[in-house]
Amino acid sequence: SFATGTRGCSDARPPLRAAANSRNAITESTLTAPTASVRGVHATDGDVxxxxxxxxxxxADDDHAARAALAPIAGQTIVTHPVVAASQRPGRYPVGAGVQTRSPSRSVMGAVYRRDRFTCVYCARRTVVLPVLGLVSELLxxxxPWHPNWRRDVTHRFYWDLSTTLExxxxVSTGGDWQAERNLVTACARCQYQKGNRSVADPGWQIRRTTASWDGLTALLPELWQRAGRPARMAAWVAEYQRRPH
Ligand SMILES: [Zn+2]
Structure with a gap:
């Protein structure tokens, strides 16, 4: 499960869907800046x-430059810097059947992300895969910062906004297949949470495909992993993300 490691990023997925389904885990207000009304590409896309x-x-072993790069967003959390609402504003969450979902296999997830070019199908923003984020957190x-349970006053806002998630x-709670690729798309964490259980039939959540080329920063993963001392818990993801589409 996601709550295994004590530091850095586990190679398992965070309980995104479980959190979105839980009444007390995530609320609209925690993910929405009350005064914000943003359309099109989100301002924080540059954080990528x-x-x-x-x-x-x-x-490059230049920690000073790395800290300087991160300085504009250093230490931001969703408490200090709430994630701005998606331009597609969802209505009310439908009541799910309470079906538990599981993560599909690593290879299915990798295939879906590659197919969608690691780009959110709802808002068209580029995303960054969790192992890359976890290694940056481990090194800086x-x-x-990152917390194994994504504590919202600790974990950096980027995780809640632009990390790559499987949508x-x-x-699943309203009858969707939990592992069929045709029912799976790539979404940024923000859209994942804000869409919740809504169907794409709901207004504002149409799937858009990008023609852009983006790899979720997976090309940096092997060397970043090396720099962090090759933590074993990420080895499988490093290998998966080196696969190339046929
Ligand atoms: Zn999105």
Whole structure:
């Protein structure tokens, strides 16, 4: 489960769907800036480039440059910097059947992410895969903190906003298949949480495909992993993300 490691990023997925289904885990207000009304590309999309710069600096053993890159967003959490609402504003959450979902296999997840070019199908923002974020957190815990249970006053806002997540087009709790690739798409964490159990039939949640080329920063993963001392818990994900589509 996600709550295994004590530091750094587990290679398992966070309990995103479980959290979204839970009444007391995530609420709209925690993910929504009350005064914000943003359409189109989100302002924080540029944070992806900050992470990329920091990761490249870490790979070059230049921690000073990595800290400088992260400085504009250092230590931000969803408590201090709430995630701005998606331009597609959802209505009310439908009541699910309470069906438990599980993560599909690592290879299915990798295939879905590659197919969707690691780009959110709802808001078209680029995302960054969790192992890359986890390694940055491990190497720079003060600037880019992470908590195994995603404590919201600790974990960096980026995780809640632009980390790569697997989204069920039709929620498992309302009858969707939990592992079929046709029912799976790539979503940023923000859209994952804000869409909740809604169907894509609901207004504002249409799937859009990108033609852009984006890899979720997976190309940096092997060297970043090396820099962090090759933590064993991430080995399988490092291998998975080196696979190339046929
Ligand atoms: Zn999104």
């Amino acid at each position: 480039d900050i992470i990329a710069d920091a990761a490249r600096a870490l790979i 815990p003060a600037e880019f 069920h087009v039709e929620a």
